[in-house]
Amino acid sequence: MLDANLKTQLKAYLEKVTQPFEIVASLDDSDKSRELSALLHDIVGLTDKISLREDGNDARKPSFSLNRPGADIGLRFAGIPMGHEFTSLVLALLQVGGHPSKLAAEVIEQVKGIQGRFEFETYFSLSCQNCPDVVQALNLMAVLNPNIRHVAIDGALFQDEVERRQIMSVPSIYLNGEVFGQGRMGVEEILAKIDTGAAARDAEKMSGKDAFDVLVVGGGPAGASAAIYAARKGIRTGVAAERFGGQVLDTMAIENFISVQETEGPKLARALEEHVRQYEVDIMNLQRASALIPAKHAGELHEVTFESGASLKAKTVILATGARWREMGVPGEKEYKAKGVCFCPHCDGPLFKGKRVAVIGGGNSGVEAAIDLAGIVAHVTLLEFDSKLRADAVLQRKLFSLPNVEVISSAQTTEVKGDGQKVTGLVYKDRNSEALKTVELEGIFVQIGLLPNSEWLKGTLELTPRGEIIVDARGETSLPGVFAAGDVTTVPYKQIVIAVGEGAKASLSAFDHLIRSSAPA
Structure with missing residues (x-):
């Protein structure tokens, strides 16, 4: 699972583990479970401080928890934390293994003092650069305080949950089954929301x-x-x-x-x-x-x-x-933000795998977004207000070479359509004919400047x-x-x-x- 270079680096990090603990995996007979098993065996093969069991009975498979004897730690990954989340995995291994966090001492004490029961779930995508901050913050809080539990869930792998909860933007955070927040958060931001007296x-x-x-x-x-x-x-x-x-x-x-x-x-x-x-x-x-x-x-x-x-x-x-990010300022945009209206193709693109999306904006950012999304989604419609794209020529050549991309110029987006839960399409005005036209889709990525x-x-x-x-x-x-x-x-x-x-x-x-x-x- 891990190449030789990555194993060497990880082995050096795992030397910082001072307290033995075990990984408990919940697996089935799927390819992803076998992939996770290989990853976990690679990890435990690098240190004698970590052991592995594969008899877990968590409902989410594949998943695994990190458990330290004598400590009540509620920390679990549902999926295979590679990509941007590999760093989150490494930090979790170190922190459960007793390696101290760099978090300020007063913040650590504030986390330890939180009372109540906090069951957090974070949905992430492996290509999301915002997600690790949330995952790492909640993992650390779970290590520091047994009242705080956290499971990090790969949204692309657990699509049934994503569909049921209508998740169209990552990171999406749930607390005790209810929506807690979306987007990047650190420990201090999470504390400000659950420790109500902290801000004052x-x-x-x-x-x-x-x-x-x-x-x-x-x-x-x-x-x-x-x-x-x-x-x-x-x-x-x-x-x-x-x-x-x-x-x-x-x-x-x-x-x-x-x-x-x-x-x-x-x-x-x-x-x-x-x-x-x-x-x-x-x-x-x-x-x-x-x-x-x-x-x-x-x-x-x-x-x-x-x-x-x-x-x-x-x-x-x-x-x-x-x-x-500049917003379009059209009806429906605010109502469906994070419900199909997105601003980060790298973060949210994997949630639209096999679906139809639009990119608003024909500058470098918009064309780059369309190119990236074309490799994930079923179809991309790029709408540009001007009569021609403004992106660099090399990007335009790449864009027009893609078979699942349509470019519509002289198009002014006028409305975001939805069914109350998620985006179902958009309306644009053809600036040449003044005609209003509708595009049916599931996602809209806005890339129109700052x-x-x-x-x-x-x-x-x-x-x-x-x-x-x-x-x-x-x-x-x-x-x-x-x-x-x-x-x-x-x-x-x-x-x-x-x-x-x-x-x-x-x-x-x-x-x-x-x-x-x-x-x-």
């Missing part, structure tokens, strides 16, 4: 912090770069982010970040956060900004308030809140009609002492490498502002 406690703690020299709002590439450059100057630096990593977390392949030949978004996001944590930076996660209250006079402090109720003050502020996350700043500083923060060559905004960087600004070409540079520039400009504003007359 965190807000009170944040509001009591001393003023920062530089407060960075946003934790994407621009925000991370700004924080590092500020911290290296030895000044008091804070980062408040809705989710550290930002839009990078939703990016699959990255091949144009200079000096890194190839990586994936979540991997790069983790590297960014780890780099920031090498410095004395106060990172405040899960904080969505709600208002900027600028200083009225020179020498006064700026204030940023957050939806949690917290507020922070700083001498200078760097706005790096990034951008998000919107800046700047609504909370309207009326406070100068924005373009599109909502981008207007900045000069130094990253300065219309407010003294307030700077901005990355995709939320007017800087052209929304690229990771550009955002990193702009974050550094804004940080250096903020430091220069601090020096000049504190210098004696």
Whole structure:
């Protein structure tokens, strides 16, 4: 099952296991069960700390649990955790085997203190780059607290459950049989939902912090770069982010970040956060900004308030809140989001195997999505508003070579159709004839660009009609002492490498502002 190179790497990791435990597999006579059995035998053959039993009686087959003598751990994988989930498997083996987590000590204590009964189920796909964060978070929580149980389920392998529960987006998380959430979540986000007093406690703690020299709002590439450059100057630096990593977390392949030949978004996001944590930076996660209250006079402090109720003050502020996927804004889109309307073809594509889908958008993202989906689904209809596709020529050549793809140009999507539970089709207007036409399908993947996350700043500083923060060559905004960087600004070409540079520039400009504003007359 595992090649020699992977076995060598895994063997080195398993040397960190300090407490013996057993894997209990529930199998049948299917090919997938035999595949899982081979994987588990490979694992136990690499260490004497792990044993294997194949007499499990779980209803989901193939599946397996990780059990440590003397500990009540509710952790199970239903399926074969390869692809993006292989890392989740390795971490689960280490953590059940006694290897400590890198999670902050106060968060670990918060997890251990949770009371009640929490039966979590997470549906994932092996090609989903967002799913491992959820699986790994809930697995760790299950290891730390016997009140928390978790089973990670491969949606492509257990299609009957996916159909019964009308799951059309991964990760999809259920708690005690009810929908708990969809999309990427970490331990802190899950805790915020099940530990209802946590948000208020965190807000009170944040509001009591001393003023920062530089407060960075946003934790994407621009925000991370700004924080590092500020911290290296030895000044008091804070980062408040809705989710550290930002839009990078939703990016699959990255091949144009200079000096890194190839990586994936979540991997790069983790590297960014780890780099920031090498410095004395106060990172405040899960904080969505709600208002900027600028200083009225020179020498006064700026204030940023957050939806949690917290507020922070700083001498200078760097706005790096990034951008998000643009929505179509048509009837039915919101009602059927995650019920057939999707934004991540890599994550959700496997759930539409053998079905008909549409891709909205003819730029590089849209054409790449259509190409990827064509290898999974029965048929792809790509709709482009313009009279021709805007994607690179090499991508268009590949697209038009695929037999199960239809391209419709001059098409304006006007409505998403559904039966109350899931998407059944879409309506578009032929912009040449003005005729309305219907396409019957089960999934719609929207790929029409980005919107800046700047609504909370309207009326406070100068924005373009599109909502981008207007900045000069130094990253300065219309407010003294307030700077901005990355995709939320007017800087052209929304690229990771550009955002990193702009974050550094804004940080250096903020430091220069601090020096000049504190210098004696």
